[in-house]
Amino acid sequence: MPIVHIALVEGRDDEAVKACIKAVARTVHETLGAPLATIRVYATSTPAAHWAVGDQTKDELAEVRQPGTRE
Numbered sequence: 001m002p003i004v005h006i007a008l009v010e011g012r013d014d015e016a017v018k019a020c021i022k023a024v025a026r027t028v029h030e031t032l033g034a035p036l037a038t039i040r041v042y043a044t045s046t047p048a049a050h051w052a053v054g055d056q057t058k059d060e061l062a063e064v065r066q067p068g069t070r071e
Contacts, residue, residue: 002028003040009058010045017043 004024008017021041029036048058 001038001040002032002034004028004042006041006043008043008045009048009051011048012045017045 006017006020006024021043025036025039025041028034028039028041048062051058053061
C-alpha cells in the first residue's frame with residue numbers, strides 16, 4: 001500500500017490541494033501499478049511561522065521575497 005505525504009505551507013486553495021492529491025494518486029497507480037483503492041495520499045498544511053528554511057521561517061522569507069517569486 002503506497003502512502004504519499006505532501007507537506008505544504010498553508011494558504012493554498014482546497015480545490016487545488018484536492019486536484020494535486022488526485023493527480024498524485026493517479027500517477028502512483030500508473031507508475032507503480034498499485035490499485036487505486038490501495039493508495040493513500042494525504043496533505044498537511046503548516047503555518048508559515050512554523051516552517052523554516054535554514055534559520056528563517058517562511059513568513060520571514062516572504063517579507064524579503066522578490067515580487068513575482070514563490071518558494
